[in-house]
Amino acid sequence: MHPLKHLFFIAVVAVGGFSVVAPAAFACGVDKPTPAKTKQATNPANVVIPVHGMTCDGCANKVQVMLMKIQGVLAANVVFKTNHAAVYYDAALVTTAEIVDAIKRSGYKAGVPKPVKVPSRKG
Numbered sequence: 001m002h003p004l005k006h007l008f009f010i011a012v013v014a015v016g017g018f019s020v021v022a023p024a025a026f027a028c029g030v031d032k033p034t035p036a037k038t039k040q041a042t043n044p045a046n047v048v049i050p051v052h053g054m055t056c057d058g059c060a061n062k063v064q065v066m067l068m069k070i071q072g073v074l075a076a077n078v079v080f081k082t083n084h085a086a087v088y089y090d091a092a093l094v095t096t097a098e099i100v101d102a103i104k105r106s107g108y109k110a111g112v113p114k115p116v117k118v119p120s121r122k123g
Contacts, residue, residue, distance in 0.1 A: 041074055041090035044118045049085045049096075050111030051103055056080060059108070066106040070094055086116075 054060055060080040067076035067085065072093025078085040087099055096113045103110040 041088075041092075043090055043092040044074075045089055045091040046116035046118055047087050047089070047096050047099065047113045048116055049087065049100060049103065049113045051078060051083055051085050052109040052111065054078075054080050054083060054108060063103055063106045063108060066102050067099065070098060070102055073099065085110075088118075 051060075051063055054063070057080045060078040063085060064076050064078040067073050067078070067087055070089075072090045073087055074090060075088040076085060077087075085099075085103060089099065096115075100110040100113060
């Protein structure tokens with residue numbers, strides 16, 4: 001597993017029972033889920049955002065693909081069953097407002113973003 005993806009999933013699991021589940025692909029015209037980008041973040045941050053209006057895993061995949069197109073988003077996991085998007089991003093390159101806007105542009109409503117502390121990498 002890529003180190004950035006590992007940090008991302010650890011942070012997501014720590015948020016009030018939100019569990020990370022691999023989204024289904026091949027729906028809504030999307031062929032595959034997007035992998036995490038490999039660039040290191042200068043100012044790493046995690047956020048969990050409620051996403052309203054999704055009706056299937058294909059909808060979640062559509063939002064996830066849109067999020068991964070944003071410069072500065074390093075990993076995104078959108079889960080239909082929990083109606084949440086978990087995003088690992090570089091706060092030096094993108095704001096939570098831009099992430100919320102991308103969710104809205106994909107056709108869904110976004111709730112209030114909840115920042116999640118990025119675990120430190122102490123040896």
